Amino acid sequence: MNxxxxxxxxxxxxxxxxAILASVIEYKGTKSIDMKHIRQEFxxxxxxxxxxxxxxxxxxxxxxxxxxxxxxxxxxxxLIFSTExxxxxxxxxxxxxxxxxxxxxxxxxxxxRNLINKEEINTIINxxxxxxxxxxxxxxxxxxxxxxxxxxxxxxxxxxxxxxxxK
Numbered sequence: 001m002n003x004x005x006x007x008x009x010x011x012x013x014x015x016x017x018x019a020i021l022a023s024v025i026e027y028k029g030t031k032s033i034d035m036k037h038i039r040q041e042f043x044x045x046x047x048x049x050x051x052x053x054x055x056x057x058x059x060x061x062x063x064x065x066x067x068x069x070x071x072x073x074x075x076x077x078x079l080i081f082s083t084e085x086x087x088x089x090x091x092x093x094x095x096x097x098x099x100x101x102x103x104x105x106x107x108x109x110x111x112x113r114n115l116i117n118k119e120e121i122n123t124i125i126n127x128x129x130x131x132x133x134x135x136x137x138x139x140x141x142x143x144x145x146x147x148x149x150x151x152x153x154x155x156x157x158x159x160x161x162x163x164x165x166x167k
Contacts, residue, residue, distance in 0.1 A: 005056060008050075008052050008056055008060065009056065009059055009060040010060075011050070011060075012050055012052065012057060012060035012061065012079060013060050013061075013064055015048045015050065015079075015081040016060070016061055016064040016065065016066045016081065017064050017065055017066075018081070018083050019048075019066065019081040019082060019083055019110075020082060020083060020084075020086055020111070020112055021080070021081070021082040021085070021086045021089060021090075021109065021110070021111050022066040022069060022079070022080065022081050022082075022109070022110045023069075023079070023080040023089065023090070023106060023107075023108065023109045023110070024069050024072045024073060024077050024078070024079060024080075024107045024108045025077065025078045025080055025093055025104050025105065025106055025107060026075050026076060026077055026078075026103075026104065026105040026107055027076050027077065027078050027103065027104055028075050028076045028103060028105075029103040030103045030104065034096065037096075038092065038093075038096060038104075041092055042080070042089065042092065045085065045088055045089075045092075046082075046083070046084055046085075047080060047081070047082045047085070047088065047089050047092075048079075048080070048081040048082070048083075049078055049079070049080055049081075050078070050079040050080075050081070051077075051078055051079075052079065054073040054074060054075075054077065057073050057077070057079060058070050058073050061073075065110075065113040066110040066113065068108070068110055068115040069108050069110055069115075071108075072107040072108040077107070078104075080093075084130075085129065085130070086111060086124060086127065087124050087125050087126075087127045087129070088129070090106065090109070090121060090124055090125050091125050093106060094106075094121075094125060106118070106121060109121065109124075111124065
């Protein structure tokens with residue numbers, strides 16, 4: 001195997017093992033301008049996009065945490081890897097599909113090393129991003145603390161009000 005193929009295999013293995021989300025997406029019939037736009041969008045959001053021949057991609061994914069993707073390596077495919085975001089790659093692809101900007105078809109997804117059913121894709125897409133999820137968690141945790149503080153202050157407030165009434 002030549003040096004270029006070895007580099008591709010090494011890169012795909014590395015990305016696969018580091019990814020929290022990995023996906024095979026068919027792009028048959030997609031125009032090059034649409035591919036350019038999706039690549040730019042993915043690069044801007046730190047999402048790895050790889051195009052490799054199916055045999056080479058199969059060799060690269062073999063014995064990795066995302067080797068469950070191998071059966072879907074037929075036709076023209078993109079390999080998508082994300083180490084930071086579980087739903088943004090899928091949102092970008094589905095937006096392209098909805099806007100008819102590309103002939104993309106999500107074939108398979110591994111999320112945290114588990115193969116995801118196609119029915120669960122919309123659930124994943126609709127998950128909040130990391131910042132929103134953290135904000136929501138903080139707000140949920142903050143409310144009981146606020147209630148406890150109010151509860152602890154209540155006897156003192158009542159005492160002060162009682163003293164004011166007696167004056």
